[in-house]
Every structure is written in C-alpha cells, then in structure tokens.
Amino acid sequence: MPDPAISLADVTVRFAEKSLAFDCAIPAGAAVAVAGPSGAGKSTLFNVITGFEKPASGSVRLFGEDMAGRDPAERPVSIVFQDNNLFAHLSAADNIGLGVDPGLRLDAAGRENVSAALARVGLAGYEKRQPGSLSGGERQRVALARALVRRRPILLLDEPFAALDPAMRADMARLIAELHAETKSTLLFITHQPEDISRLAERVLFLEAGSILLDAPAADFLARLEPPPVAKFLGRSGL
Numbered sequence: 001m002p003d004p005a006i007s008l009a010d011v012t013v014r015f016a017e018k019s020l021a022f023d024c025a026i027p028a029g030a031a032v033a034v035a036g037p038s039g040a041g042k043s044t045l046f047n048v049i050t051g052f053e054k055p056a057s058g059s060v061r062l063f064g065e066d067m068a069g070r071d072p073a074e075r076p077v078s079i080v081f082q083d084n085n086l087f088a089h090l091s092a093a094d095n096i097g098l099g100v101d102p103g104l105r106l107d108a109a110g111r112e113n114v115s116a117a118l119a120r121v122g123l124a125g126y127e128k129r130q131p132g133s134l135s136g137g138e139r140q141r142v143a144l145a146r147a148l149v150r151r152r153p154i155l156l157l158d159e160p161f162a163a164l165d166p167a168m169r170a171d172m173a174r175l176i177a178e179l180h181a182e183t184k185s186t187l188l189f190i191t192h193q194p195e196d197i198s199r200l201a202e203r204v205l206f207l208e209a210g211s212i213l214l215d216a217p218a219a220d221f222l223a224r225l226e227p228p229p230v231a232k233f234l235g236r237s238g239l
C-alpha cells in the first residue's frame with residue numbers, strides 16, 4: 001500500500017478553552033469534503049496540515065514524511081483561503097507570480113506559466129487587472145491559479161464556494177473537479193453545503209466539537225439520517 005497523502009495520528013491541538021483531536025488517513029488523489037458545524041475544528045484541521053498550527057502531540061505525516069519542524073513553505077501543500085487571498089496593490093499576474101517565485105523574479109517561462117494558469121481558470125488576458133477590479137468569483141479563480149502554479153500535490157480550499165452565487169458555485173465546482181482530475185492532486189475543501197459534496201467529493205470528513213465524528217464515502221454520507229449533527233447538516237433533522 002502506498003503511503004497516504006495525509007496521515008494524522010493522535011494529533012491534539014490545545015487552545016486556552018478547548019482541545020481538538022484528529023486521526024485520519026487520506027489516500028493520495030482523493031477529493032475530500034470537510035464539513036461540520038461552526039467551531040467544529042475545520043480550519044484548525046487545515047492549519048495542522050499546512051503547519052500554521054503546531055499540534056501539542058501526535059504526528060502529521062504527508063506522503064509518509066513526518067512534518068514535525070517543517071514550516072508551511074516547506075510542506076507539499078497549497079492552501080486557498082476564503083478571502084484575503086490576493087494582494088490588492090498587485091496585478092493578477094503578480095499575485096499568481098508569487099506562487100512561482102516569492103521574490104517575483106520571473107523569467108519568460110515563469111511569465112508564460114502564469115498566463116497559462118490564468119487561461120486555465122478562464123481568465124485569459126487578465127494579467128494586468130488588479131483584485132479590486134475583479135468580481136468575487138474572478139478573485140477566487142486568480143487565487144486558484146496561484147495554487148496551480150505552485151504545483152504542490154496537496155490542495156486545501158477553505159470554503160471555495162462561500163462568496164459565490166448558485167450559478168457560479170456550479171461553475172467553480174466544475175473547474176475544481178477538472179483541475180483535480182488533471183493534476184491528480186489530493187484535494188480537501190471545506191463546505192457548509194451538501195450540494196458541494198455531491199458535486200465534488202468522493203469522501204467526507206465530518207467534524208463535530210473538535211474531532212472527526214465521521215469519515216465516509218460521499219454517497220453514504222449524503223444518505224445518512226444520523227447521527228443528529230449529520231442529519232442537521234443534511235437538513236434532515238426532525239424528519
């Protein structure tokens with residue numbers, strides 16, 4: 001068996017008023033939705049994987065390698081945050097170029113790489129546009145393009161659909177599904193909507209009160225009537 005892309009064993013995170021605990025093994029290439037009520041620990045789980053949050057105990061392994069002591073920049077992970085993804089004073093091309101080289105020293109091949117990523121997310125020719133002149137969906141696409149040029153094998157998306165209207169949600173889900181198929185990356189995305197799970201996920205991690213309550217194939221998850229927090233998420237409480 002190949003190593004899982006992400007393996008968390010007995011990981012605990014301690015905040016002043018709360019402890020969180022994570023155990024999971026996510027196979028390489030999977031598309032996984034991370035769901036659960038507000039405060040359940042979804043962002044903390046992402047922060048543990050990226051290395052922005054240091055666990056109090058336990059091990060974080062990515063492709064079999066122990067990540068203890070490895071800074072976020074040294075991990076095989078890209079993350080797209082829900083907002084604050086882009087620098088307002090930089091063009092779309094420069095925002096994406098930061099993914100190629102943090103010092104923005106791009107040669108012709110680097111600039112070509114940036115333009116190709118823009119085209120791939122449906123924004124060909126948008127190089128000079130600044131984030132303030134883009135719609136919310138376009139800004140998300142630029143952020144996605146920056147993650148693409150980094151070519152890391154694990155991609156984490158924190159609520160990629162939250163700011164989008166229903167038609168744009170479907171378009172963005174289609175684009176992310178295509179990119180996932182093309183890059184064969186391991187994809188985790190946080191969502192509050194069952195429809196995003198049916199569009200994009202093979203598997204669901206459902207978090208509740210600081211731990212992983214359920215880890216199930218998406219079809220099984222979507223058909224569940226219990227436990228109660230899952231029924232509530234799926235809009236089935238009281239049925």
Ligand SMILES: Nc1ncnc2c1ncn2[C@@H]1O[C@H](COP(=O)(O)OP(=O)(O)OP(=O)(O)O)[C@@H](O)[C@H]1O
Binds near residue numbers: 017018037038041045
């Ligand atoms: N830096 C921190 N210091 C103290 N407590 C924190 C910190 N970060 C998160 N927490 C707490 O840990 C719990 C999990 O937070 P987290 O942001 O991971 O939840 P979430 O599932 O992402 O929620 P949401 O859906 O609202 O974004 C919450 O109770 C939160 O208040």
